[in-house]
Amino acid sequence: MTDLLSMPLRRRGLVAASTALLAAPALWTRPAHAQGTTATGSAVIDVDRARTDPIPVAIPVFVGAGGDTERLGRDIAGVITNNLARSGLFRPIDPAAFIGRTDGGATPNFQNWKAIGAQALVTGKIDSQGGDKVRVEFRLWDVLPGLQIQGTAYTTTLGNWRRIAHIISDVIYERMLGEKGYFDTRVVYIAGSGPRDRRVKRLAIMDQDSENNRFLTDGGFLALTPRFHPTRDQIAFMSYVNDKPRVYLFDLGTGRQQMLGNFPGITLSPRFAPDGNSVIMAQTTASGSDIYLVGLGGGARRLTDSGAIDVSPCFSPDGTQIVFNSDRGGDQQLYVMGADGSGSKRISFGRGRYATPVWSPRGDLIAFTRQSSDTFAIGVMRPDGSGERILSESFFCEAPTWAPNGRVLMFYRETAARDSRGNGYSSRLVSIDIAGFNERAIATPTDASDPAWSPLLQ
Amino acid sequence: MNIQILGAFAAVALLAACSSSETAKPEPVANPVKGIVPGSQEDLVANVGDRIFFDFDKATVKGTGAKTAANMTTLDKQAAWLAQWKQNNVQIAGNADERGTSEYNIALAAKRATASRDYLVAKGVAATRISTISYGKDRPVALGSNEEAWAQNRNAITSVR
Numbered sequence: 001m002t003d004l005l006s007m008p009l010r011r012r013g014l015v016a017a018s019t020a021l022l023a024a025p026a027l028w029t030r031p032a033h034a035q036g037t038t039a040t041g042s043a044v045i046d047v048d049r050a051r052t053d054p055i056p057v058a059i060p061v062f063v064g065a066g067g068d069t070e071r072l073g074r075d076i077a078g079v080i081t082n083n084l085a086r087s088g089l090f091r092p093i094d095p096a097a098f099i100g101r102t103d104g105g106a107t108p109n110f111q112n113w114k115a116i117g118a119q120a121l122v123t124g125k126i127d128s129q130g131g132d133k134v135r136v137e138f139r140l141w142d143v144l145p146g147l148q149i150q151g152t153a154y155t156t157t158l159g160n161w162r163r164i165a166h167i168i169s170d171v172i173y174e175r176m177l178g179e180k181g182y183f184d185t186r187v188v189y190i191a192g193s194g195p196r197d198r199r200v201k202r203l204a205i206m207d208q209d210s211e212n213n214r215f216l217t218d219g220g221f222l223a224l225t226p227r228f229h230p231t232r233d234q235i236a237f238m239s240y241v242n243d244k245p246r247v248y249l250f251d252l253g254t255g256r257q258q259m260l261g262n263f264p265g266i267t268l269s270p271r272f273a274p275d276g277n278s279v280i281m282a283q284t285t286a287s288g289s290d291i292y293l294v295g296l297g298g299g300a301r302r303l304t305d306s307g308a309i310d311v312s313p314c315f316s317p318d319g320t321q322i323v324f325n326s327d328r329g330g331d332q333q334l335y336v337m338g339a340d341g342s343g344s345k346r347i348s349f350g351r352g353r354y355a356t357p358v359w360s361p362r363g364d365l366i367a368f369t370r371q372s373s374d375t376f377a378i379g380v381m382r383p384d385g386s387g388e389r390i391l392s393e394s395f396f397c398e399a400p401t402w403a404p405n406g407r408v409l410m411f412y413r414e415t416a417a418r419d420s421r422g423n424g425y426s427s428r429l430v431s432i433d434i435a436g437f438n439e440r441a442i443a444t445p446t447d448a449s450d451p452a453w454s455p456l457l458q
Numbered sequence: 459m460n461i462q463i464l465g466a467f468a469a470v471a472l473l474a475a476c477s478s479s480e481t482a483k484p485e486p487v488a489n490p491v492k493g494i495v496p497g498s499q500e501d502l503v504a505n506v507g508d509r510i511f512f513d514f515d516k517a518t519v520k521g522t523g524a525k526t527a528a529n530m531t532t533l534d535k536q537a538a539w540l541a542q543w544k545q546n547n548v549q550i551a552g553n554a555d556e557r558g559t560s561e562y563n564i565a566l567a568a569k570r571a572t573a574s575r576d577y578l579v580a581k582g583v584a585a586t587r588i589s590t591i592s593y594g595k596d597r598p599v600a601l602g603s604n605e606e607a608w609a610q611n612r613n614a615i616t617s618v619r
Contacts (some may be wrong), residue, residue: 017482095463196601222596225561238564243591245564266568268590269561282561284568286576325562331515332562355559369559395603398559414556422601451559 021151
């Protein structure tokens, strides 16, 4: 049956208190987004530079105070190490090379960390606060000038240790790179199992690092194309429950699903408006499908009526424009129109069919799937259609989704069956940096498709 | 696949029937496959044809090449069969091959189901007797990743409800 989330998705209430820690000499001195070299000679790296030259970072085990805190210290340092390494922008140094020691709090002997090539040092300690409460203290040090650049303490419950590790990872990412991170996030996706002619497709959710996987529906009906609400614990997706394929809202707190709108046709390809008050989606008609804006509190407005297949709409982050997929010109291409459906204009002109456009959270790019004669590809272009770049190409891939900082895409890739029984077929999640590097397989317990990255948790 | 298997089975049954009679005369065979109840789903599959096939990225029932005659024959027989078995309601499921994106394929396959329904309605079947659904590429009948499999998976399949 429906597996309810036992843990609150939102950050509120998770961290009972977070306190700024003042280091002995100097602190908070530097705006992290400054580029190049500061007066102290320390390097603040931007993302472009870190792509070619990942930041060497030392992350010793957080120092515990006996009992559970010892294990927690190892686990938290491990999750931070894993997050930063997988970003491709940091190079965690093998702990076997460490010369220096840390008590978790005091100003370190920077020479020992400089000697092993560390540019950043992360230290921390954990104290039990009685019961299942713990206090996790963390400091980020800029090794070359010998400065503390961040110090924060979090009080929370033992069970939330992963969230704390992700929040700390995001702080490190932001302080070192001058941009928001994406580690304290989740991915909702479709878990696939069984032969393809009777494929079971379940709604599933996990942390961005593949931990805490949960299946949200029981597989009794097909579930497709989930998307996160921008602020609430809610997912819009397509469900075939009762053999009536429609867009539904799924509440992560209660596990309940509820049909969105009351349409005679099939409704599909939902995405929330940036304000979270409505969903944009398509309804099939005799001649194809039209795009509708459907209020969560009721009401629906048709935005297109082209007599063709208009599908897969997505708002720009400022809510003023909509990019969508249409075959009104003969085959599938990308179009941009105003939020009221006016002034639609084709933006894709490369070779092949274009589909599944998704506007970057930064607003600067649109990610898409491109279908050529033998291959599928994931790419990005500017909202005016210029600057098209293909990031990954294979037998089949589709459905890009953006990390909330607009730096990383996740999508799914299928392999071809090698025989008539379907052997050899697989469907897997993949992530890639928008510069086209650092492609990584995302682990899932079963086959997976249709990923959607959550916003940063709150 | 199902059609071919049933076709072979029907041929065997006919031969057996012929050889059992010394004075074999060609006679109209109303129900060539033994054990099939006239007017049933099995009857529709074996003796009428439950599906038509589409060109890549197209949703017109006429199709091209050999598909045209085959599709028209199948749909005409479905219309006649539905006229005969008036108590039967049917669902038409539209399907697409794996060489397309998921959301677009659902809309495309819905269009295929609708086109099939519209043809039957034009042939006199009451629209209220036909429901449609689209599975996009999620219910393939052939599991290979090649042209032959994809051609089979671009279909609209009629079933008794």
